[in-house]
Amino acid sequence: MDQFTYDERGATDRPFPERFDGGWPSGYTVMVESHELPADDPSAPFVALTEGILAWELHRRAGLTMQPDAERAAPGVRVVSGLGVGPARIKAPCRVIWAREPQLDGAGRATPGQRGGFGYGTLPGHPVTGEEGFYAELTADNRLVFICSAYSVPSSPLFRLAAPVTRLTQRYVLSRYVKAAQELAGLT
Template structure:
């Protein structure tokens, strides 16, 4: 994702510091959890079984539902960045790791979303979500107020999941 957002799309830009005892270890745990879809699972979403680790071109679908009745929203990973480690195996300060994906036909939205673990120069850990979206069809557009609330609900759950991943809880 870039800082150039398409006109007419709704933006979600949120960044929070994750205060954990060891931010460097938390950065590594969070990065692994992002790339292995544990952030999504921790937010209460289902990830199709057998979905590979996030990497450019990987198609994934996250879903909601109960028992065997689920709706999956398909996406394709556009970029992914692994954690950079120094010679001692510690994460390098001043970096960002994570991935971004774009929606595919069948998703209720059209747009992109990025999930980032950030370790700043001072060794502080942050989690960031950046997204732009618009309803994919007239039915979703008619229920856009509900859709905005659902998006906010899952964004909040992503942040709670990120904290649990980073803290190791």
């Protein structure tokens, strides 16, 4: 089993109502993006978004290739994502650290005050070292929010030189994640 490329694991595991404005390992660049997805009744969109995140569809719809060891994200599952085309494709191996399924009440509706999704950490060969989390949140006051968090540093001197491009690429992919989250929730 591939070893993680960093020691500070698990900081993306933030069950509701844990906040995202602190508690990150020092020495990393931290990114947290939160986007409310307006819905009249957010229960079904929350479940659909969580299921899409766990089934790798968020990533696929954002334009990444995904080669997972399993159909759903679960602790221990290895996945290699890819961005680019042909020989210019950058491969990014990761292993899932935590995953959270949607919690439903007796009527099959999502209970407010929860987050679903998963977080994964980098393995050898990834261009950065660190962790990323993907969350569907159903707030206590019944709003749907998509959140992405990451803490990372370049994995090698070459990638340190390319850090500005890497950050731009991360921002671009994040914008694609937001669009994919809206689609998965059925809100486009």
